[in-house]
Amino acid sequence: MTTFALVDCNSFYASVERIFRPDLKNKPVLVLSNNDACCVAKSRECRALGIKTGDPLFKIQHLVNAHKITVFSSNYTLYADISARVMHTLESFSPRVEIYSIDECFMHLDGCKDLEQYARKIRDTVLQYTGIPVSVGMAPTKTLAKLANHAAKKYPQTGGVVDLTNSSRQKRLCELVPVKDVWGVGRRIGKRLENMGIRTALQLAQMDLKVVRQKFSIVLERTVRELNEESCIELEETPATRRQVICSRSFGSKMTEQGPMREAIAEFTTRGAEKLRKEKLRACVISVFIRTSPHANRSQYSKTATGRLIQASSDSRDFLHLAGKLFEQIWKEGYHYAKAGIILTEICPENQMQLSLLEPPKDSAASDRLMQTIDKINQTTNGKVQFGSQREEQDWFMNRTHLSPSYTTRWEDLPVAK
DNA sequence: TCTGGGGTCCTAGGACCC
DNA sequence: TCTGGGGTCCTAGGACCC
Numbered sequence: 131m132t133t134f135a136l137v138d139c140n141s142f143y144a145s146v147e148r149i150f151r152p153d154l155k156n157k158p159v160l161v162l163s164n165n166d167a168c169c170v171a172k173s174r175e176c177r178a179l180g181i182k183t184g185d186p187l188f189k190i191q192h193l194v195n196a197h198k199i200t201v202f203s204s205n206y207t208l209y210a211d212i213s214a215r216v217m218h219t220l221e222s223f224s225p226r227v228e229i230y231s232i233d234e235c236f237m238h239l240d241g242c243k244d245l246e247q248y249a250r251k252i253r254d255t256v257l258q259y260t261g262i263p264v265s266v267g268m269a270p271t272k273t274l275a276k277l278a279n280h281a282a283k284k285y286p287q288t289g290g291v292v293d294l295t296n297s298s299r300q301k302r303l304c305e306l307v308p309v310k311d312v313w314g315v316g317r318r319i320g321k322r323l324e325n326m327g328i329r330t331a332l333q334l335a336q337m338d339l340k341v342v343r344q345k346f347s348i349v350l351e352r353t354v355r356e357l358n359e360e361s362c363i364e365l366e367e368t369p370a371t372r373r374q375v376i377c378s379r380s381f382g383s384k385m386t387e388q389g390p391m392r393e394a395i396a397e398f399t400t401r402g403a404e405k406l407r408k409e410k411l412r413a414c415v416i417s418v419f420i421r422t423s424p425h426a427n428r429s430q431y432s433k434t435a436t437g438r439l440i441q442a443s444s445d446s447r448d449f450l451h452l453a454g455k456l457f458e459q460i461w462k463e464g465y466h467y468a469k470a471g472i473i474l475t476e477i478c479p480e481n482q483m484q485l486s487l488l489e490p491p492k493d494s495a496a497s498d499r500l501m502q503t504i505d506k507i508n509q510t511t512n513g514k515v516q517f518g519s520q521r522e523e524q525d526w527f528m529n530r531t532h533l534s535p536s537y538t539t540r541w542e543d544l545p546v547a548k
Numbered sequence: 549t550c551t552g553g554g555g556t557c558c559t560a561g562g563a564c565c566c
Numbered sequence: 567t568c569t570g571g572g573g574t575c576c577t578a579g580g581a582c583c584c
Binding site for chain 2: 162
Binding site for chain 3: 316318319349
């Protein structure tokens with residue numbers, strides 16, 4: 131039988147920050163979202179204080195002060211680099227892995243004789259090579275492996291490793307786990323299940339498949355099957371090409387004027403096109419959206435406009451032109467805007483383009499050369515070549531008050547050994 | 549005062565066609 | 567006056583994930 135392992139980094143962002151700040155060992159550490167708005171990661175010590183992922187900073191500020199919590203703005207460049215090192219280490223333990231997220235990796239451990247011992251070796255090696263503590267859960271399906279991992283984190287006496295290949299162990303754990311902690315059961319469905327009297331993972335596992343399908347969806351049916359050792363979610367070793375690119379931000383302060391908003395949209399559009407080029411993709415469709423804050427007591431407005439290019443492109447100018455027109459369609463004076471962004475869809479690899487029947491194919495060679503040149507210059511000079519509609523001064527840009535140095539990706543920030 | 553950003557998949561309902 | 571049934575495609579919104 132197939133065995134899935136899920137390796138998950140413990141408090142990943144907080145652990146990364148601690149690699150370079152050994153003085154923070156066993157001290158509470160918190161990492162904030164973009165804009166320093168809310169908590170996205172916290173060390174065990176913070177969890178013990180009752181801080182939850184998603185808590186806005188202003189609501190927990192008193193705890194931060196009272197317990198001298200060290201706070202970091204998120205430093206995604208640093209986290210991505212450390213993540214790559216962790217994943218690289220894991221790849222030496224199995225030929226079949228799926229990098230599931232920045233801090234999680236599913237692996238096949240078929241044919242392994244002593245699973246628990248092997249898992250401990252994985253743990254020790256990752257810690258030694260990267261400084262990041264991980265937990266390992268093993269089971270016949272991904273959903274059960276997630277559950278095993280959950281237990282490995284929750285119960286310290288497991289030493290961070292839980293082998294859930296045995297059915298009776300599965301049952302005993304499922305009895306203890308609240309239904310909302312099952313992978314695939316979120317807040318909404320968790321509530322609905324509880325209203326039906328389904329409170330534990332075991333009760334969910336014992337539900338009638340037909341009822342689940344009828345009252346919920348095929349997605350939850352798969353979850354139930356997976357809890358019963360029937361593997362429905364395969365390992366995805368080669369990542370599918372992405373379906374969309376989103377570039378959006380909440381603003382540091384509310385936006386009320388059209389000019390700065392137009393420039394913000396141009397900035398997102400440029401970033402989006404850059405992402406396409408970096409991954410050798412093109413897109414056909416762009417959506418532009420602006421919206422007020424759903425948390426504010428002022429009048430609300432939220433609008434999206436979508437437009438299509440005749441031919442898929444990754445040329446910033448094509449999208450800037452279209453995005454400008456779309457923006458004019460949705461802009462409405464008199465609101466306090468909190469967030470805006472663009473979404474690129476109908477994406478294809480740059481070498482597999484669908485040509486238009488009606489329009490002669492556009493020769494993109496010149497455009498490609500220009501964009502390549504711009505990207506190259508911007509890579510080495512930190513964004514010096516801009517388009518007319520972008521603006522140099524980005525006063526709406528993020529608050530990142532507590533940013534750590536880019537220890538591993540900027541020469542100036544290399545840590546110095548004393 | 550202050551509530552992230554980036555993704556995926558599924559479903560329901562409307563438009564339209566025969 | 568009467569106003570079907572079956573199908574496709576598209577979109578908005580819901581739900582989940584990290």
